[in-house]
Amino acid sequence: MVRRYVALAVASSVLLSLSCSKKEDKVEQGSAPPPVASSKPGACTAGGGTVSDAVSSAYFPRTASGYCIDPNGDARTYGEAAKGTLETVCTELLDGECEVYKNYGLKRVVTLRYVDGAGSSGTVNVTASRFATAEGAYAFFTKRVIADGDPADGTPKEIAAGGKGALGTGIAYVWRGEIVAELSYSNELETPDQIKATSAKILPELAQKIGDQLPGEVSALPSVRLLPPVNLVPMGVTYHHRDALGIAGLGSGAVGFYQDGGARYRVVGLARPDEDSAKDVLGTLKKLPGAKVQKDLGFDAVLFTTREAEGAPQAEWLAGRSGSQVLIVGDEPLKLKPGSGAEAAHYPADKRLALLKAALSDKR
Numbered sequence: 001m002v003r004r005y006v007a008l009a010v011a012s013s014v015l016l017s018l019s020c021s022k023k024e025d026k027v028e029q030g031s032a033p034p035p036v037a038s039s040k041p042g043a044c045t046a047g048g049g050t051v052s053d054a055v056s057s058a059y060f061p062r063t064a065s066g067y068c069i070d071p072n073g074d075a076r077t078y079g080e081a082a083k084g085t086l087e088t089v090c091t092e093l094l095d096g097e098c099e100v101y102k103n104y105g106l107k108r109v110v111t112l113r114y115v116d117g118a119g120s121s122g123t124v125n126v127t128a129s130r131f132a133t134a135e136g137a138y139a140f141f142t143k144r145v146i147a148d149g150d151p152a153d154g155t156p157k158e159i160a161a162g163g164k165g166a167l168g169t170g171i172a173y174v175w176r177g178e179i180v181a182e183l184s185y186s187n188e189l190e191t192p193d194q195i196k197a198t199s200a201k202i203l204p205e206l207a208q209k210i211g212d213q214l215p216g217e218v219s220a221l222p223s224v225r226l227l228p229p230v231n232l233v234p235m236g237v238t239y240h241h242r243d244a245l246g247i248a249g250l251g252s253g254a255v256g257f258y259q260d261g262g263a264r265y266r267v268v269g270l271a272r273p274d275e276d277s278a279k280d281v282l283g284t285l286k287k288l289p290g291a292k293v294q295k296d297l298g299f300d301a302v303l304f305t306t307r308e309a310e311g312a313p314q315a316e317w318l319a320g321r322s323g324s325q326v327l328i329v330g331d332e333p334l335k336l337k338p339g340s341g342a343e344a345a346h347y348p349a350d351k352r353l354a355l356l357k358a359a360l361s362d363k364r
Helices: 003-030 087-103 134-146 192-213 275-285 349-362
Strands: 068-070 076-079 105-115 125-130 157-159 163-169 171-176 179-186 234-238 253-260 263-271 292-294 298-308 315-322 323-333
Touching: 068 171, 076 087, 087 105, 125 134, 125 192, 134 163, 134 171, 134 179, 157 192, 157 234, 163 192, 171 192, 179 192, 263 349, 275 298, 275 315, 275 323, 315 349, 323 349
Parallel strands: none
Antiparallel strands: 068 105, 076 105, 105 125, 125 179, 157 163, 163 171, 171 179, 234 253, 253 263, 263 323, 292 298, 298 315, 315 323
């Protein structure tokens, strides 16, 4: 009889153990993830949310392309006359890119979200950054559009927004005056191809409306206006808010990427406030190792070379001055091969001179 009770106890213990094990297994497997958050249909019926920040409230349209400012959220601000500091924005928003923004003179940031009035999980996050100068802002804009690549290989396409607008896959940029707005579309339920298609419908209108409402000038910067339009690669302008071409003391300037058939070259525009300042630019170039003053060209001119990195091939440049304006025509460094002395790799000297003469003549 005792043995029977013992056997029953052991059997019950085993069954209990197996039951607990199954329950634990179920717990370890976990439950289904929560559904992707979506805005409720009709979220924009009342016209969308508003921005309480007095400085930037007029920057952002309440609605565009069926989207509206999130009525359940508010803008976050950092920097001058803001709730958060620039140190805080580094940890809360910009992550590892904070130093990039600061390098261009970041002063203030405001960020907010747009939601889909139809109730999808699509959202557009907008970050508007104000810089110390329009030059710093435009330099940051071109850094975003071109980065360190070759615009001839493809860049975000130009859109009508503010002083300059660009549209990529799921993202758009707007520059106007001292401000650059970055618009980022996301939807966890869409494939990359769907995101590309949807964002191409939504972002241009929102970017245009923001560009219309941002403060500041929309006209191109003076140095950009010096660049010849013929053969300019689409969206092929980058801006240096200091030390153009990497030459210390040269100051700010616009660099244009050009393509004429199979030939590639660059043109640099350096607009200065007066003639003496422009002469100083030539003076800086004359001090470069190997630089040579060019005579009998009808204008002040200097021939010089640059090297983008140690071991990289030398790019050849010809600079000329007319009044307060300086133009420089030279090679496309991205197409020069290391160790190659082939003349075909450089933009021909006669074409360089002809282009410079024509460009300076147009600016007189």
